[in-house]
């Protein structure tokens with residue numbers, strides 16, 4: 001069945017079809033087609049230069065595709081949106097490096113991230129509504145930082161900073177989360193805890209997670225897409241893609 005006919009029968013939260021992007025004649029994305037279903041967590045793996053970051057860039061309006069279709073929830077043509085507009089319609093992106101404000105507390109960082117936009121000044125001067133307070137409590141529990149909420153973000157471990165930043169994304173109430181190499185630099189314990197957090201998040205969000213750490217991908221226990229040379233090389237369970245001859249040849253090595 002073609003990707004187009006699957007799409008009609010089962011609307012996706014994210015639908016890419018034939019997406020290409022060239023830089024000076026080099027095809028970073030080469031007719032890339034990919035679907036994420038509502039509530040799905042999808043891991044994206046692939047060699048350096050495969051196009052993983054470029055794919056996130058075209059989804060979020062940072063880079064314009066030369067050709068192809070990019071739809072969010074069947075409804076939004078992502079090629080028409082810039083980065084701020086993409087965030088507003090419900091796509092949250094987390095870059096590899098955490099960007100929390102270290103001189104503010106965990107609570108203050110989360111407070112500023114709430115949908116509707118609160119400046120540092122507003123966050124310090126105005127009381128939260130009951131529903132905003134509930135939202136922050138829910139996020140703090142989800143990221144397991146409720147006991148640290150009044151500590152400065154600068155004192156957190158690398159893993160905790162990553163969780164705080166994920167909490168800040170949740171403050172924006174996204175439906176789809178795009179997360180770039182969350183496990184990089186984490187201890188083994190933090191990595192496994194992050195996998196558990198993502199499984200919790202997947203109960204109420206769709207997630208696309210780019211990662212190189214195979215233990216982490218295994219713990220996510222989700223469908224995996226292997227990108228290579230700007231298009232999909234293989235897709236399926238981790239066991240299936242690891243056994244794929246092309247994946248062994250071009251990514252995993254013999």
Ligand SMILES: Nc1ncnc2c1ncn2[C@@H]1O[C@H](COP(=O)(O)OP(=O)(O)OP(=O)(O)O)[C@@H](O)[C@H]1O
Pocket residue numbers: 023024027028046047048049050051052053054055
């Ligand atoms: N702005 C740009 N100008 C020129 N070439 C670029 C640009 N952005 C990406 N590329 C090239 O496009 C290709 C895909 O890069 P991309 O960063 O998307 O790969 P990746 O899969 O994210 O790699 P990594 O795992 O190393 O992060 C690479 O060859 C890269 O050099």
